[in-house]
Amino acid sequence: AQSVTQLDSQVPVFEEAPVELRCNYSSSVSVYLFWYVQYPNQGLQLLLKYLSGSTLVKGINGFEAEFNKSQTSFHLRKPSVHISDTAEYFCAVSKIQGAQKLVFGQGTRLTINP
Amino acid sequence: DTEVTQTPKHLVMGMTNKKSLKCEQHMGHRAMYWYKQKAKKPPELMFVYSYEKLSINESVPSRFSPECPNSSLLNLHLHALQPEDSALYLCASSQELAPGTGVRTGELFFGEGSRLTVL
Numbered sequence: 001a002q003s004v005t006q007l008d009s010q011v012p013v014f015e016e017a018p019v020e021l022r023c024n025y026s027s028s029v030s031v032y033l034f035w036y037v038q039y040p041n042q043g044l045q046l047l048l049k050y051l052s053g054s055t056l057v058k059g060i061n062g063f064e065a066e067f068n069k070s071q072t073s074f075h076l077r078k079p080s081v082h083i084s085d086t087a088e089y090f091c092a093v094s095k096i097q098g099a100q101k102l103v104f105g106q107g108t109r110l111t112i113n114p
Numbered sequence: 115d116t117e118v119t120q121t122p123k124h125l126v127m128g129m130t131n132k133k134s135l136k137c138e139q140h141m142g143h144r145a146m147y148w149y150k151q152k153a154k155k156p157p158e159l160m161f162v163y164s165y166e167k168l169s170i171n172e173s174v175p176s177r178f179s180p181e182c183p184n185s186s187l188l189n190l191h192l193h194a195l196q197p198e199d200s201a202l203y204l205c206a207s208s209q210e211l212a213p214g215t216g217v218r219t220g221e222l223f224f225g226e227g228s229r230l231t232v233l
Contacts, residue, residue, distance in 0.1 A: 104156035
């Protein structure tokens with residue numbers, strides 16, 4: 001089975017500061033890795049994904065994440081945040097083959113302060 | 115703009131009512147999903163349809179009844195719900211490369227959800 005741990009439930013950051021949201025996963029098989037964002041009262045939107053290839057993936061809205069297989073991590077980063085980045089961020093994994101389950105972490109609430 | 119459309123956006127129902135949530139996608143995806151999300155929690159998988167056949171039921175109570183009438187539509191029929199069923203219900207879809215294999219391109223596309231309140 002797969003599991004995901006988001007190490008911070010809340011992250012407050014000042015506007016224009018850098019941010020890192022941490023994600024560690026556990027799986028005995030190869031997985032895809034994702035970061036989704038959920039703005040208030042909305043559904044989930046894909047920020048970026050790692051399927052294979054380069055371990056540094058770039059997503060929308062200036063976000064990027066680095067897959068580290070040895071540390072089983074997939075941390076999300078942005079060099080300069082904006083007020084509009086205030087949202088809930090979910091890290092997720094799914095098996096490449098087999099069951100179609102997307103396993104989510106508990107989420108990190110990113111709050112940007114002016 | 116999301117390419118997965120859910121209706122209604124808000125639904126209030128009594129415990130004896132029968133209602134339905136609807137989901138539509140026109141991306142040609144052959145896998146569709148229902149998730150339930152409580153406040154300040156991650157989404158929890160309820161059902162997965164693959165090529166219009168139910169492939170996963172996460173031990174969901176029978177008061178929730180899914181239906182996939184065609185490759186573009188997914189319904190969730192609700193009957194005799196409890197107040198604790200109040201939540202955001204999210205529909206999602208993904209491409210599946212071959213029937214029954216579970217091999218996908220990876221990402222799920224989510225709708226904006228239907229917020230359900232059970233009185």
